[in-house]
Amino acid sequence: MTLLQSAPAEHPSHAHPRRDEPGGLVKFHAPEIVFGHDSLGEAGFAAARLGARRPFVVTDAGVTEAGWTDELVGHLRDARMRPTVWSAITPNPKDHEIRAAYDAYVAADCDVIVGLGGGSVIDAAKGVAILTGGAGDILDFAGVDRVSFPIPPLLMIPSTSGTGADVSQFCIVTDTDRSVKITIMGRALVPDISVTDPRLLVTMPEDLNAATGLDALTHGIESFVSLAHNPLADGYALGAVGLVCRNLRSTMTDPRDLVPRGRMAQASLQAGLAFTNAILGATHAMSHQVGGLLDAPHGVVNGVLLPHVIRYNARATPDRFVDLAGAAGLDVDGVDGQEAADLLAEHVRRLADDVGVPTGLAQLGVSAEDLPVLARTTLDDACLSTNPREATEDDILGLFRDAL
Numbered sequence: 011m012t013l014l015q016s017a018p019a020e021h022p023s024h025a026h027p028r029r030d031e032p033g034g035l036v037k038f039h040a041p042e043i044v045f046g047h048d049s050l051g052e053a054g055f056a057a058a059r060l061g062a063r064r065p066f067v068v069t070d071a072g073v074t075e076a077g078w079t080d081e082l083v084g085h086l087r088d089a090r091m092r093p094t095v096w097s098a099i100t101p102n103p104k105d106h107e108i109r110a111a112y113d114a115y116v117a118a119d120c121d122v123i124v125g126l127g128g129g130s131v132i133d134a135a136k137g138v139a140i141l142t143g144g145a146g147d148i149l150d151f152a153g154v155d156r157v158s159f160p161i162p163p164l165l166m167i168p169s170t171s172g173t174g175a176d177v178s179q180f181c182i183v184t185d186t187d188r189s190v191k192i193t194i195m196g197r198a199l200v201p202d203i204s205v206t207d208p209r210l211l212v213t214m215p216e217d218l219n220a221a222t223g224l225d226a227l228t229h230g231i232e233s234f235v236s237l238a239h240n241p242l243a244d245g246y247a248l249g250a251v252g253l254v255c256r257n258l259r260s261t262m263t264d265p266r267d268l269v270p271r272g273r274m275a276q277a278s279l280q281a282g283l284a285f286t287n288a289i290l291g292a293t294h295a296m297s298h299q300v301g302g303l304l305d306a307p308h309g310v311v312n313g314v315l316l317p318h319v320i321r322y323n324a325r326a327t328p329d330r331f332v333d334l335a336g337a338a339g340l341d342v343d344g345v346d347g348q349e350a351a352d353l354l355a356e357h358v359r360r361l362a363d364d365v366g367v368p369t370g371l372a373q374l375g376v377s378a379e380d381l382p383v384l385a386r387t388t389l390d391d392a393c394l395s396t397n398p399r400e401a402t403e404d405d406i407l408g409l410f411r412d413a414l
Contacts, residue, residue: 174282
């Protein structure tokens, strides 16, 4: 498949005609996808299809400790490759970490880039690919379609069930000087191959499982109401919402059961395909700022903010929330859009409670004094351009206050 649209720079109310109108043009990008139990064993063949001889494996300490890096390296060596492993990546990948990883990539004369881990690892791997163009620092590429040169082939293998980074056109990097996250977005960043093996999810810590699951839910909801939504992405979005709502709790109570794990892996994949083609909204635009300021877990911040943004956006697209609430398993017969949105917001909050997510941003370390800066920097985030309801700095500030 080669299907995708990017968020434009102009005001969203003029940028996105309805994508579900008859005869409307839809572009949809996706990688080659390998999905299923034991699919990590296909990684060597996948890398070979991309021409790898000296693959650069980006991962982290947790994935390595769980044994998955050694298994991957074994498969690559079986395919007669000489991999180089770089694991100095932390959550919310930092600009200096990506620069250091790029230096190691060059020193080892690598070719294909393989990301094995969660969204932070995969974003870092994409960041290394961006720097191979030699056109500037990683922070110079913030915005939409700024990567206009060829980059190395990308093979991504997620170890969490929620970020969707393995199929998306997004790369999120922390600017450590300003303590903000920047969003790099463009079709060049859609990986060539995504390999999802649900076995890898079993070793996730409980808090990471909760965070990434809520991230997948947020992707499904925001992409479905996005100004750039389209019929192809809509199906993936609704499917992801249903899968998360039916299976996330089970992965917390019975973490070794591979059936709900597989369904959450599918939810992450479907949500990723939805949001990379329909983009996101205010929840992510705001969450990126909190994550940049406090190095807070992205999915947890989403879980706190999402109910507030649902209620805010319902005034612009109430009918879309009827379908979302239905996909979440709620009874919406005879219910209008605003009421459906309220029911969905309450449902999301209950799910967040059940998986141990705080009720407010203050519990994550956000103070009232932080809010004006967070609101101001939110306006610069690319995800805000496709939010279905226009939001001023005062609107965003009000949402942050409600979520505090």
